[in-house]
Amino acid sequence: MYKKTIVVGAGASGLFFGAAAPASAGRDILILEKTDKIGTKLLMAGSGHCNLTHAGSIKEFLLCYGKNGSRIRTCLYKHNNLEYVRFMESLGVPCSEREDGKIFPVSMDSRDVKKALLEAAASNSVTIMKNSPVTSVKALSEGFEVTIGSTESNGKNRKQSTYTCTNLVIATGGASYPTTGSDGTFLQVLKNDLGLKITELHPSLSPMYVQNYPFEELSGISFKNAGLKIFNKNSKSLEAEGDLLLTHRSFSGPLILNNSRYINTGSGVEINFVFPYTVSSVLSSIKEVFRGNNKTVSSFFAEKFGLPKRFSAKVLEPLGLSEKKLSSLTGGEMEVAARAFAAAVFSVSGVGSFREAMATSGGIALDDVNLSTMESKTYKGLYFIGEVLDIDGNSGGYNLQFAYSSARTALDAIYT
Ligand SMILES: Cc1cc2nc3c(=O)[nH]c(=O)nc-3n(C[C@H](O)[C@H](O)[C@H](O)COP(=O)(O)OP(=O)(O)OC[C@H]3O[C@@H](n4cnc5c(N)ncnc54)[C@H](O)[C@@H]3O)c2cc1C
Structure with missing residues (x-):
C-alpha cells in the first residue's frame, strides 16, 4: 500500500x-x-x-x-x-x-x-x-x-x-x-x-551514583543552589550550578539531572554545598569568628551557611570534627572542613541507566x-x-x- x-x-x-x-x-x-x-x-x-x-x-x-x-x-x-x-x-x-x-x-x-x-x-x-x-x-x-x-x-x-x-x-x-x-x-x-x-x-536526566555515598539517611534534603564541577579524562572540566537533592542512593535534583549527559562512570566530581562560597571564603568566615568561639564546628556550619544540622554533622563526623569546638580547630583542620563543604570530591560509579x-x-x-x-x-x-x-x-x-x-x-x- x-x-x-x-x-x-x-x-x-x-x-x-x-x-x-x-x-x-x-x-x-x-x-x-x-x-x-x-x-x-x-x-x-x-x-x-x-x-x-x-x-x-x-x-x-x-x-x-x-x-x-x-x-x-x-x-x-x-x-x-x-x-x-x-x-x-x-x-x-x-x-x-x-x-x-x-x-x-x-x-x-x-x-x-x-x-x-x-x-x-x-x-x-x-x-x-x-x-x-x-x-x-x-x-x-x-x-x-x-x-x-x-x-x-x-x-x-x-x-x-x-x-x-x-x-x-x-x-x-x-x-x-x-x-x-x-x-x-x-x-x-x-x-x-x-x-x-x-x-x-x-x-540524560538521570541521577548520579558515587562511590561510598555517605548520605543514605539524609534522603530528601535539598540545596537551593549548589555548585558542581565535572572532571572527565581527556576533556576540559565543566562547571554548573543549580538545585541539588540527596536521595537514598544518589545525588539528584536539576543540577545533576541536567548535567548527567556529561557525567560518566569514572568521572570525578566536586560538589559545593555552600555555593557561591568558595573554599577560601569559607576559610575566611571561620577565621573571622573562631577565636574564643565555643560553638561546635557542625553548629557553626549549619548556622552560618543555612545547612540542616544533620547534614553538617554527617559531613564532619568522618573527619572527627563534628563535635569539636570551633576555637580548637587548627589551621589544617579549618581547611579540611572548608573543603568538605565547598569542594567535596566524589568518584562517580555511574549515572542511572536508561x-x-x-x-x-x-x-x-x-x-x-x-x-x-x-x-x-x-x-x-x-x-x-x-x-x-x-x-x-x-x-x-x-x-x-x-x-x-x-x-x-x-x-x-x-x-x-
Ligand atoms: C518519566 C518521564 C517523564 C518525562 N517528563 C517530561 C516532561 O514533563 N516534560 C518534557 O518536556 N519531557 C518529559 N519527558 C521527556 C519526553 O517525554 C520525551 O522527550 C518525548 O516523549 C520524546 O518524544 P518522541 O516522540 O521523540 O519519543 P517518544 O514519546 O518516546 O515516542 C516514540 C514512539 O515510537 C515508538 N516506536 C519505537 N520504535 C518503533 C518502531 N520500530 N516502529 C514503530 N514505532 C516505534 C515507541 O513505541 C514510542 O511510542 C519525560 C520522560 C520520561 C521518561
Whole structure:
C-alpha cells in the first residue's frame, strides 16, 4: 500500500505531527506505532501532569539542550513556546505557567493533552496503526519501503506487511524507559538499512551514583543552589550550578539531572554545598569568628551557611570534627572542613541507566540532518523529529518543546 507520508512512532512528536498536519493532507498520513499504546511517555511526562514547555525567551532555551542547543535555533525560533501554547489552547487544552516558569495544562493531567492531540489527528483524517513495529526500511529510487514485522495482538497474528511512501518521518524517540516502546533499537535498523550515522547513546536526566555515598539517611534534603564541577579524562572540566537533592542512593535534583549527559562512570566530581562560597571564603568566615568561639564546628556550619544540622554533622563526623569546638580547630583542620563543604570530591560509579533516565543524549547525528527542515542530507524525503535526534533538553518542558518544534518544522517542509 502507498501513503504519501509515513511516520514511525506515535509518541509525543508523532502525535504533534498528526495533530498539526493540514487537514487536506491527513488522509495521506499514516502513523505506525510498535506497541499497543499511544503516547506512553507523554502520559508519564511531569509525573502525569505534563510539563509541556517553559516560559521565557527562546534565546534562553538554546542553553537548555547541552552543546547542541545552538544548532536547533531555527527550529525553536520558528515554532516557539508561545506558538506551542497557542496550539494546545486551540485544541481545548488551556495552559498555565507556574512560578518556576514551567508550563502545564491547567488540568495538570497529561491524559487531556494526549486526548486533544488524538482528536486533532483524527479530525485531520490521520490514520494511526498500533501493534505495527517497523522492522526494516529500504530507500527506493523515489521514496521508501517500510516493513512492519509480524505481531500478535489479542490472540490475532498479523502477518508481515510492507508500505511505500514518498516521505518517511522517524519519530521513534530515544532509549530511556525502554518498556514504553522507545528503546533505541530502531536506531540500529536505520544504521544497518540506510547507513545513517548514530552518535553514542548516553542516559540524560538521570541521577548520579558515587562511590561510598555517605548520605543514605539524609534522603530528601535539598540545596537551593549548589555548585558542581565535572572532571572527565581527556576533556576540559565543566562547571554548573543549580538545585541539588540527596536521595537514598544518589545525588539528584536539576543540577545533576541536567548535567548527567556529561557525567560518566569514572568521572570525578566536586560538589559545593555552600555555593557561591568558595573554599577560601569559607576559610575566611571561620577565621573571622573562631577565636574564643565555643560553638561546635557542625553548629557553626549549619548556622552560618543555612545547612540542616544533620547534614553538617554527617559531613564532619568522618573527619572527627563534628563535635569539636570551633576555637580548637587548627589551621589544617579549618581547611579540611572548608573543603568538605565547598569542594567535596566524589568518584562517580555511574549515572542511572536508561531505565531511570528521563531522556537520551545521542542519536541521529545532527551533521547529517538539515535542521531547518529536519530532512536527511543524504536521503530526500527522510525526516527526523523528537528525541531520536542527538538532542536532549534539560528538565522543565524542553524535550516536549523540541518534539513539538521539530514536528512542525518537518510538516512545513513537507506540506508548504
Ligand atoms: C518519566 C518521564 C517523564 C518525562 N517528563 C517530561 C516532561 O514533563 N516534560 C518534557 O518536556 N519531557 C518529559 N519527558 C521527556 C519526553 O517525554 C520525551 O522527550 C518525548 O516523549 C520524546 O518524544 P518522541 O516522540 O521523540 O519519543 P517518544 O514519546 O518516546 O515516542 C516514540 C514512539 O515510537 C515508538 N516506536 C519505537 N520504535 C518503533 C518502531 N520500530 N516502529 C514503530 N514505532 C516505534 C515507541 O513505541 C514510542 O511510542 C519525560 C520522560 C520520561 C521518561
